[in-house]
Amino acid sequence: MSSRDNLVKLLSNLLQIDTSNPPGNESNAAGFLRDWLSERGVESEIVEFEKGRANLFSRVKGSGEGPSLLLLSHTDVVPADPARWKIPPFSGAVKDGYIWGRGALDMKSMVAVETMVFSEMADKRLKGDLVLLAAADEEKGGLGVKKMLENSMGKIIADYVINEGGGEGVLTKKGWLFDIQTAERGVFWYRVQTRGSPAHGSVPGLGVNAIERMRPLLNRVSEFKGACERVDPSWRYVESLLKMMGLSVEEVDVNNIEILLNKLAETDRGLGESAKAMLQVTMTPTMIHGGVKENVVPYECNLTVDCRVPPGYSKERVKNMITGLFHGLEYELEFIQESEPTVSPVDTPLYRVIENSLLKQVPGARLEPTTKTGGTDSRYFRRMGIPAYGFQPLMVEGNYYEWSRMMHGDNERISIENLDFCYRVLKQVVDSFMSPHHG
């Protein structure tokens, strides 16, 4: 079997293991990967931190002449509703040049590629330690990586990390533009609660309606519009994107960035909206609950907001922003998740190797750092001062809007071409960075 067929089979098998989180059941994927590696003579370890929930890792020793590298991935996926899919989400079907299944892009394809590259490098002479970690629970809080860092940090820690979160190439009027995720927005999920007092629904004047009290809060969240700020690293990417799409950025002031991005959104809603979200604070009301019965005046209402902030926003600044937004209203505020933005430096040897490796595969392409709009496990490493890069190289096929909706959406699939591309680039990166005959 060719290595390409091997990779397709590895991914197809991984996609057939249902690791929907919750509940996860990542132990099944970890066990499968251990057996797969073992068949190729590579030892690995499984660490189960809860019943059915396990991480897989392996570490091969380098000579110590160079830095160590961790290939990081997660094996869990978000749930999929089979009724909405053309091909069952856990079939791993290979059809018309595509491999289908929940996780095909986010991120079992990268699990497969990293595992393959690791197995091929494991018996080579390496300058530094090479580490593989396929972690559980990324989609629901990152318990897998957290547990590894708490209990077995020494086994997985490395000088650099490559993970998901970037690496997407879009074809612009002026060629391919790829991103590499070097920063993450901060995540501040919060809940506001309003209180009232119950009464019979037929005589509303006797009670105080908590839903009515929520109305002005919800309105202010809806009306909130974060300004697009020229913050790096995202601005570097967005500026290139606008230029390469033929939109002039030379003479626009800060307020006009949004006009340009709206224009971009007219051509490709996915590109325009993502670029906007990278540069601004967003507040999305995601859940609202109030009332207990048809004929009771509700005495409690809860609104949950998914708030994300670009680099430069501390916890303090976010709190002030939220209390400012609700100024003059009566409510209680509670944070569900508080995670400040994280940033990795761009001027590192690994960054340059990634750039060169990409250019070898796609001559003339451009690579720019970004802050991706969502969060990944990279943040734990960045907080320790370890440069972590989101780089899962893929060439976006067609419209970015349609493409990006496959992740956490319906009919997720990856072309064999793209899987192979991801493999070729990452193999080149690891080989160039770790092999003694390079650099």
Ligand SMILES: [Zn+2]
């Ligand atoms: Zn993911």
